[in-house]
Amino acid sequence: MNKIVLITGATSGIGKASAVKFAKNSFDVIITGRRKDRLENLKEELESKHNVQVLTLCFDIQKKGEVVKAVEKLDNNWKKIDVLVNNAGLALALSPIQKGDFDNWDTMIDTNLKGLLYMSKLVSSLMIENGSGHIINIGSIAGKEAYPNGNVYCATKHAVEGLTKAMRLDLFKDGIRVSQIAPGAVETEFSEVRFRGDKETADKVYKGYTPLTAMDVAESIYFVASRPDHVNINDLLIMPMAQANASTFDKNH
Secondary structure, three states: OOOEEEEOOOOOHHHHHHHHHHHHOOOEEEEEEOOHHHHHHHHHHHHHHHOOOEEEEEOOOOOHHHHHHHHHOOOOOOOOOOEEEEOOOOOOOOOOHHHOOHHHHHHHHHHHHHHHHHHHHHHHHHHHHHOOEEEEEEOOHHHOOOOOOOHHHHHHHHHHHHHHHHHHHHHHHHOEEEEEEEEOOEOOOHHHHHOOOOHHHHHHOOOOOOOEOHHHHHHHHHHHHOOOOOOOOOEEEEOOOOEOOOOOEOOOO
16 A cells, blocks of 8 residues: 655645655545645546546634534545645734734634644644554744744744744654745745735846745655655755755845
8 A cells, every 4th residue: 555645735836846746656635735636637637647546635724613624535545645735834924013904813823833833733643543654744944044024924833942942752653744844035926925916026036046946845845755754854954056055045046
């Protein structure tokens, strides 16, 4: 039987690239997201190209009831999850703390932190029953250092880093590996979402240098997941060559 990976936020960007990477390496894949049409298109692509089984779960990770229902409805074969990639996340707007939007804050906290918590609790329980597993949280350089006007997004990713360390302590005696991948600038829909569909503003974020691609990060995720059972990569920070820290870029190359 193939191993199984569950990837949240798989309709675009790093999540979608990760689904492709794991399927290429003969993993059956559970893909989740809110956009049903994209999930179904990805399922068709992966099954036709890679001869794997794909299960789609369409729900909003911010909503605890939907997350619980989706995981509890898995049949016994799909509950044998080997790898969980907690990828779903987003940033909304750039503003100083005194001008922040409460709704944006709630959405970032509910997605980046609470959604990850819901999924981790449910899937780690299944992994303990199965006797093994690996949880990979997608953090950010923003979880290691703050940058101007990124306050609440940075706070959620700092929380992901702290939570990853705590989960490692909680789960290692049960044979569950826990890792964090923390990317710098990656050219995906991230900035387009941050700027509410303003593609012109979003495109400027990546002008003048070569950012990471979604597949660059997906390959790192798969590398971490494919280490021997006695190896746990706790944390991996991956940056574009042109990015020195959270806010310093060489935009001449």
